[in-house]
Structures are given as C-alpha cells and as structure tokens.
Amino acid sequence: MKVFVYGTLREGCSNSFLLENSRKISSQAYLEGRLDDTGNGYPGLVEDPSEVCCGELYEINEETLRKLDDLEGYREGRRENLYERTVRSVKTADGKEEAYAYIYNYPSQTKGPIPFNDWKVHELLQEDSMLIPYFAYGSCMDTKRLEKAGVLQDFNNWAAGVLNGYKLTYSLLRSDGGRADIEESEELTEGILYFVPHRSINYLFKREGVHKKIYRPVAVEVKTDDGIFSALTFTVINKQHSTSPPSHYAEEILRGCRRGLTPEYVKKVTSQLEKLSQMTHPEERY
Numbered sequence: 001m002k003v004f005v006y007g008t009l010r011e012g013c014s015n016s017f018l019l020e021n022s023r024k025i026s027s028q029a030y031l032e033g034r035l036d037d038t039g040n041g042y043p044g045l046v047e048d049p050s051e052v053c054c055g056e057l058y059e060i061n062e063e064t065l066r067k068l069d070d071l072e073g074y075r076e077g078r079r080e081n082l083y084e085r086t087v088r089s090v091k092t093a094d095g096k097e098e099a100y101a102y103i104y105n106y107p108s109q110t111k112g113p114i115p116f117n118d119w120k121v122h123e124l125l126q127e128d129s130m131l132i133p134y135f136a137y138g139s140c141m142d143t144k145r146l147e148k149a150g151v152l153q154d155f156n157n158w159a160a161g162v163l164n165g166y167k168l169t170y171s172l173l174r175s176d177g178g179r180a181d182i183e184e185s186e187e188l189t190e191g192i193l194y195f196v197p198h199r200s201i202n203y204l205f206k207r208e209g210v211h212k213k214i215y216r217p218v219a220v221e222v223k224t225d226d227g228i229f230s231a232l233t234f235t236v237i238n239k240q241h242s243t244s245p246p247s248h249y250a251e252e253i254l255r256g257c258r259r260g261l262t263p264e265y266v267k268k269v270t271s272q273l274e275k276l277s278q279m280t281h282p283e284e285r286y
Contacts, residue, residue, distance in 0.1 A: 002099035003068065004031055004090045006055030007043040007119045012221070012230060018067050022058045026092040027165065028184055028218060028235065029057040031101060033088075035117040036110035043119050044083070044104025054118040054218065057090055057099060065100070072102045081105055093184040116210075120219035124232055125201065132198060133231035135161055135222045137168060137191035138180025139249060140207070141256020149207075154200040160260040161193035161222040161231075168269065170276065171239040172214065178243035178276070180253065181236040190265040192256060193222050193231060201232075208234045244276035 002025065008015040011027070034048035045053055060068070069075065073082030083102035090099045104110070114122045124132065139145065146152045167187040170178030182189055196204075208215040215234035222231045245253075250273050257266045 001060060001062075001065065002090075002097055003058050003060050003065070004029060004055050004088065004099045004101040005058065006035060006045055006053055006101075008041075009068070009071075010056050010120055013120070013123075015071060018064065018071065019058050019060070022060045022064055024056060024058050025097070026057040026094075026184060027220075028093070029055055030091045031055070031088045031099075033101075033103075033117075035114045035119060036104065036107060037112060037114050037122075038104065038106075038109075039111045043114055043122075044107065044110060045101060046104055046107040046110070051113075051117055054116070054121075054216075057092060057097060068102075074102065116217055118216075118218065120230070121217045121232065124219050124230060125198075130197060131157065131195040132201065133222065133229040134194045134196050134200070134204065135163060135191050135220060135231040135233040136194060136256070137163070137182060137189050137233065139252040139256065140204075141192045141259060142252040144252065144255075145207075149203065151200060151203050154196050154203075155194050157195040158192050159224045159226065160262075161191055161224045161229075163189045163191065163220055163222050163233075166220070168272070169239075170242045170245050172236045173240045173243055176246040177249070177280075178240075178245045179236075179249065180245070181239060182233070183235075183239070190257075190261040191222075192259065193224055193229060204232075204234075210234070213237055242276060244280045245273070250277075 030052050033053045034046045034051040035043045035053050036046050038044050074085050085100050088101040090097045146155050166182040166189045167185040168189050169181045169183050171181040172179035216237050218235050220233050222229050257269055
C-alpha cells in the first residue's frame with residue numbers, strides 16, 4: 001500500500017523516523033488540495049480542487065500504517081478524528097498512483113494557507129539563519145544576469161553541489177526553445193549551491209516566474225564537500241518534452257557549469273545540448 005505525506009513525516013522532518021524502513025517512491029509528488037497551517041507545528045491538508053499540494057509518496061506495510069494512524073489521530077469509524085484517512089490520486093514523474101492521504105478535519109480553525117502548499121519550503125524560508133541555501137542548475141549558475149540585475153553581491157558565497165535522484169531536462173517550452181528543469185530519475189544533477197540572504201528570494205521568485213506559476217519552489221537535499229544541505233530550488237509546473245534551448249541560454253548554462261562542476265558533468269551537459277540542438281538546429285555546436 002502507498003501513502004502520501006506532506007508535513008512532519010517528510011524526509012528530514014521531525015516525524016520522518018516513522019518511515020525510515022519504508023520505500024520512498026517519489027520526493028516530488030502532488031495531489032489536489034490546499035495545505036493549511038494548524039498553528040501547532042504541523043500542517044493540515046484541506047479539500048480544495050483549485051490547489052495542488054506537494055509531498056512525498058511511500059510504500060508502507062500494515063505496521064507502519066497503524067503508526068501513522070496513531071500520529072494523525074485517526075481511528076476507523078470514529079466521528080471526531082483529527083485527520084481522516086482517505087484514498088487520493090497522486091501524481092509523480094512516472095504517472096499517477098492511488099495512495100492514502102490524511103485530510104485535516106478542522107479547516108475552519110487553521111491559521112490560513114501555507115504559501116506554495118509545500119511544508120518543507122515553508123520551513124526553509126522561515127529559518128532564522130541569515131543565509132538560505134539555493135541550488136542553481138540552469139542559467140542561474142552563470143553570473144552575467146545576476147550582475148546586470150545588480151544582485152551579484154548576494155551570490156558570491158557558493159560551492160559546487162550534487163543533487164542525487166534528479167536529471168536535467170529542458171521541459172519549459174518558450175517561443176524560442178526550452179528552459180532548464182529537473183525531474184526525478186536515477187541520475188544526478190550538478191549545480192551551484194549559493195548561500196544567499198533572505199532579500200534575494202524576491203529576486204529569484206520573480207526571475208523564475210513563481211507567482212505566474214511557471215516554476216514552483218521546492219526543497220531538495222544537496223551534497224557538497226562540506227556536507228548535505230536542505231536547499232531551495234525551482235521546478236517547472238507544466239512540464240513538456242525536452243526542447244533545445246536558444247543558443248544564448250545554452251551558453252549561460254555552459255558558462256555556469258565551467259565555474260566548478262566536474263569535467264564529466266560538463267561533458268554530459270554539452271552532449272545533451274548538442275543532441276537537442278541537432279533535432280532543431282543542425283548547424284549549431286556548443
């Protein structure tokens with residue numbers, strides 16, 4: 001059986017130990033609904049067909065299900081459950097799955113919606129630390145547009161990083177070609193892990209079209225030589241098949257790669273860009 005989790009049960013959160021012996025199917029899974037702040041240190045999923053909630057999908061056994069029921073205050077047939085366990089359709093990179101999800105029973109008592117319906121992003125942006133880890137895998141690895149926008153000083157603290165379990169694609173379709181994205185897979189994506197002040201988040205949200213629902217913010221685990229960091233990054237909402245990006249955009253990505261990513265990865269990205277380009281622009285080479 002499968003379960004969709006969206007709050008303190010997610011990887012790295014306070015109750016994730018309850019799923020430590022369960023197989024994670026997807027780190028970026030989605031279902032219909034709104035995430036509200038209960039005010040008690042955990043969120044509640046509320047019925048709302050106009051919203052999409054981000055979470056994780058796990059395969060679990062009966063023993064784990066009983067533990068989750070206890071945590072969520074659910075007992076079958078009881079009228080005053082804190083959460084109701086129901087079956088919902090969950091979307092992942094591999095398609096749709098049926099899974100249990102816990103729906104909050106007291107939506108009128110919450111403190112209101114959690115931005116972007118993502119508990120891990122909410123927690124990351126609420127941290128008291130002066131700097132927020134931000135993982136760039138596309139054009140933001142390059143500094144030219146950062147300098148032009150007058151924000152380069154906020155992006156001077158960085159390290160090369162590796163994001164396991166994701167591949168680089170170009171699934172955002174524009175009139176002149178594709179734009180970079182990440183999708184779950186057995187591969188890895190290298191990039192630049194910046195440590196940026198909170199004021200930089202507004203710039204990143206505007207650049208990535210977050211409020212226009214082009215990209216959505218997500219929290220990922222990035223490995224560097226200094227350890228593993230929970231970091232902010234962005235992924236395309238309406239994904240299309242990978243399309244060759246315009247040459248100026250491809251050049252930004254390659255300049256960014258050459259700042260400190262491994263030669264093997266730079267070669268891989270170059271080869272990927274060339275293959276995509278040959279499908280639409282056979283005369284171009286990178």
